[in-house]
Amino acid sequence: MYDLHIIGDQIVRELGQLIQEQIIVTNQQGMIKASTEPERVGSFHEGSLLAMRKKQILHMKQSEVEKLQGVRPGMVFPIIIQNEPIGVIGVTGDPKHISQYGMLVKRLAEMLISDFIHQRDHVQKEQFLAQLLQGMSEKEVRRGAKELKMEAAQLYRIVIVEDVLREWMHEHVKKELFTAIHQGQYAILLPADQELTFLYDWQQKVGIGGSYLLEQIKTSYEEAKTALLYCSKERPVVQEKELTMELIVADITRERAMKFVSRVCGSLVKDSILFEHMYLRIMTDWTLNELASYLHIHRNTLNYRLMKIEEKLGYKLTDVKGRANLYMSCLLIEKFQLYDFVQMHK
Known part of the structure; x- marks a missing residue:
């Protein structure tokens, strides 16, 4: 009525x-x-x-x-x-x-x-999604879904997109339900079977959670937030299911992260150029030629700088334990945005 x-x-x-x-x-x-x-x-x-x-x-x-x-x-x-x-x-x-x-x-x-x-229904659905992200009982979810003619038994996932305006969302998100969660940050509710290829075309930082029923969608939201932490210029779209070692650092404090990075990287944190080279060497699967091209330097110059990095670290970048520690350090830098701490521009 x-x-x-x-x-x-x-x-x-x-x-x-x-x-x-x-x-x-x-x-x-x-x-x-x-x-x-x-x-x-x-x-x-x-x-x-x-x-x-x-x-x-x-x-x-x-x-x-x-x-x-x-x-x-x-x-x-x-x-x-x-x-x-x-x-x-x-x-x-x-x-x-x-x-x-x-x-x-x-x-x-x-x-x-x-x-x-149409506007009223959209507002009601947006409010319902905001409540879902905070957590609702199964009874409340089913009642709300029925009122809004949403399929409660269907699987959904949460996608979070960052650094966009509401006008951008209305332009790029035509049918899907979304709600603002922070300034410039929006959560989108997608059916679990929907293709995600369009997210990679946005050229925005996007974190993607797993698939759950509506009453469990808060879990997908938390996963999307975790995935968003590891988005970068080189890797703008991250699905939570792709994370492995990243999950280990999820509960580490900022203070402990800075201590770990400082201990692993030593004096390298004071050299922004060498640190960036190490970061890209560890966090990408680029060949040396591809990395040199990205940095706009000669291959021989890159080899020389990688050798200087190894001298500062005291071990080869191919060392298994050392590489694992460096990878963990890079994950912590991404999670806590420690780019100023390591004098690295991002």
Whole structure:
């Protein structure tokens, strides 16, 4: 059921700019909810019930005025949304004159109401998603999903996109439900079986959680937040299921992370150029030629700098334990954004 109490006044204002006649809007019970004549609001209009019952535009002639409660000469137009009459627009005056623009009045009203319903439903779904991310009971989830006509038994996942504006979201996210979680950060609810290739085309940092039922979607949200921590320029889209060693550092504090990085990397943290070279060598699968090209230096220059890195570290970059520690250090740098600490531009 649709309550025309809110949208009714807007319909009256919009139509009042197009025609000079008096206008009313009634709800499904035939009660006038809005009117160009405020004193009629709250009164009963029996002709509107007749128009809704027949789903037809009706002329209110003198004979109807005499036998129907609250009726004046004019026309009544049932408002049909999804094949359901949700109310009536009444226009007072000579039916012969009103009929010239009657369908325009009806279609404009239905367009305004459809747009209002769409916006209202989107707001309600966005609020529901925000509540889901905070955690809801199974009973609350199923009730909310039923009200919003969402499939509670279906699997979904959460995707978080960072550093975007709401206008960008409306432009790129046409059908999917999303809600703001922080400034410039939005969570998107996707069906688990939806292809994710379009996310890689956005060229934005995107963290992707696993697939869960709606009552468990908070878990997907937490996973997406974890994945987002490891997004970078070289790897903008990260799925939580791709994380391995990253999960080990999930609960480490910032202070302990800085201590670990300092202990593993030693004096290398004070040399931004060498540290960046080490970071890229550890965190990418590029060949030496590809790395040299990315850094815009000669291959021989890169080899020399890698040798200097190994001298500062005291071991080869191919050393298994050393490489594992360096990889862990790089993960901590990404998680806690320690680029200033290691004098590295990111």
